[in-house]
Amino acid sequence: QAVLTQPSSLSASPGASASLTCTLRSGISVGTYTIFWYQQKAGSPPQFLLTYTSDSYKRQGPGVPSRFSGSKDASANAGILLISGLQSEDEADYYCMIWHNNAVVFGGGTKLTVL
Amino acid sequence: EVQMVQSGPEVKKPGESLKISCKGSGYAFGTYWIGWVRQVPGKGLEWMGMIYPGDSEVRYSPSFEGQVTISAVRSITTAYLQWNSLKASDTAIYYCARLPGGTDWFDPWGQGTLVTVSS
Numbered sequence: 001q002a003v004l005t006q007p008s009s010l011s012a013s014p015g016a017s018a019s020l021t022c023t024l025r026s027g028i029s030v031g032t033y034t035i036f037w038y039q040q041k042a043g044s045p046p047q048f049l050l051t052y053t054s055d056s057y058k059r060q061g062p063g064v065p066s067r068f069s070g071s072k073d074a075s076a077n078a079g080i081l082l083i084s085g086l087q088s089e090d091e092a093d094y095y096c097m098i099w100h101n102n103a104v105v106f107g108g109g110t111k112l113t114v115l
Numbered sequence: 116e117v118q119m120v121q122s123g124p125e126v127k128k129p130g131e132s133l134k135i136s137c138k139g140s141g142y143a144f145g146t147y148w149i150g151w152v153r154q155v156p157g158k159g160l161e162w163m164g165m166i167y168p169g170d171s172e173v174r175y176s177p178s179f180e181g182q183v184t185i186s187a188v189r190s191i192t193t194a195y196l197q198w199n200s201l202k203a204s205d206t207a208i209y210y211c212a213r214l215p216g217g218t219d220w221f222d223p224w225g226q227g228t229l230v231t232v233s234s
Binding site for chain 1: 150212225
């Protein structure tokens, strides 16, 4: 079982909100991790979006709009990236990341389509 | 402005060696970790390892240890990723990126170096 699992794709309409999940493997608790999120547009390198540990410990990447936000769902053992007011330019791949046992682990990525 | 600028695309044959580079600028090179990430075309991101140029400490992902060598030359603010014997499965885009701290996020990223290994 992968350490981090993301749905492979998600579609949403312009102006709507999209909730991208990053589920941690059973046995490791989302409550003890900081979740990092990246956006990768076609043909470009990934870009850092934000970190989320708790509502008290979170960080927005430089220039990242406030309509991108992070949270956790402890009941689902998942980190969440919420994008509100979707725009066509938000169409991209989104990756979550954690530090686990002193090593970086990436989720498999979610392709977000805005249509 | 902090920038990571990588070397250009490479086409190699299986068994050949290769060293690609990542030049950091706009910050104190020796005081930030630099990581390397692989992306096979059409696939996800895989962390390979990272280096602290200040003392050349290197940490490898278990998946890549022994397969590549990460190094840096502080005087020319450049980090490297090296292979001794390439395989077709090494075909990928390789990104470098700076980390503000040892267990932080990657930002900024280099533009990527496409390595193609084909006979």
